Amino acid sequence: MSGKKKLSPSEFARRAADYFAECDRPYSSAACKSCADTAGGDRCIKCGKNKSRPYTLSGLCLALGITKSTFYSLRQNKSYCESVEMAILKIEAYIEEGGVSGDIAGAVALAELKENFGWGEEKASPSVEIVLDGEAGVLAG
Structure with missing residues (x-):
């Protein structure tokens, strides 16, 4: 972000919210051009021909005007960490x-x-060693 104005935590949160709202806004697909329903409104919003943009990490970074590496570095900054975590969680939940619902191919979702x-990823689990002394050791036998 050199040469640019630094993205403040509140600006980050606002731009992220704007990105997700824009993704949720349905837009007409090519199939809408052949649709007999010209009324629009609620029927069009619920129609399967309408599309919405998927939530992606790349799309969010573009909307924020930052690189992925900058995005991940903000995760370590206490001022940004909650907003970054919530954005990641929202994209992860979407995928x-x-x-699970079949809206995204399972193999694609898993790869993403x-x-x-x-x-x-393998999570390192701490090893626990239990040592029984005295009477407890005799009883455990």
Whole structure:
């Protein structure tokens, strides 16, 4: 972001909210041109021919005007971390729910979740050692 005005935490949150709202706004697909219903309104909003943009990390970064590496570095900044985590969670939930519901191909959803959200990574679990002394050791036998 060199040479640019630094993105403030409140500006980050506002732009992220704007990005998600824009993605949720339905737009007409090519199929709408052949539709007999010219009234529009609620019927068009619920029509399967209307499309909405998917939530993506790349799209969010573009809307924020930052790179992915800058996005991830903001995650470590206490001023931004909650907004960054909520944005990541919203994209992750979108992909996960889309994969489960069939709106997104399962293989595509899984690949995306592995690549950008750490799914499938081995988590190091701490080892626990229990030592029984005295009478407890005798009883455990």
